[in-house]
């Protein structure tokens with residue numbers, strides 16, 4: 236189990252150091268949503284472009300801790316190319332997983348699995364949530380669950 240934790244930490248650190256899809260575009264066809272987490276200094280903006288119910292691009296910008304920035308980077312990679320309904324399933328299950336709520340384990344969370352350990356650190360749950368909450372807002376205009 237310790238080895239698994241180390242692997243997960245390595246993936247998180249790798250995304251933190253080499254973030255994917257970072258930098259916003261000045262393009263009105265993208266929807267943008269920003270969420271801050273004052274308790275940690277996290278400040279994340281997500282940008283998504285949807286065409287024919289498919290997420291054709293997803294980008295982020297922001298500052299924050301390694302968990303927050305890595306979760307944004309992982310999110311963008313998972314989201315791009317997905318049907319919006321599939322992306323919502325993954326996002327909903329990811330948010331349940333990190334909140335230690337019952338979730339559908341048949342849904343593949345892909346690389347987002349690496350954040351499963353966050354549930355035992357209540358102070359970090361928000362760090363790992365805000366990028367995904369902002370993402371849902373850009374695609375579905377849903378309000379954040381507090």
Ligand code: ZN
Pocket residue numbers: 272275276277299300301302303361362
């Ligand atoms: Zn944080």
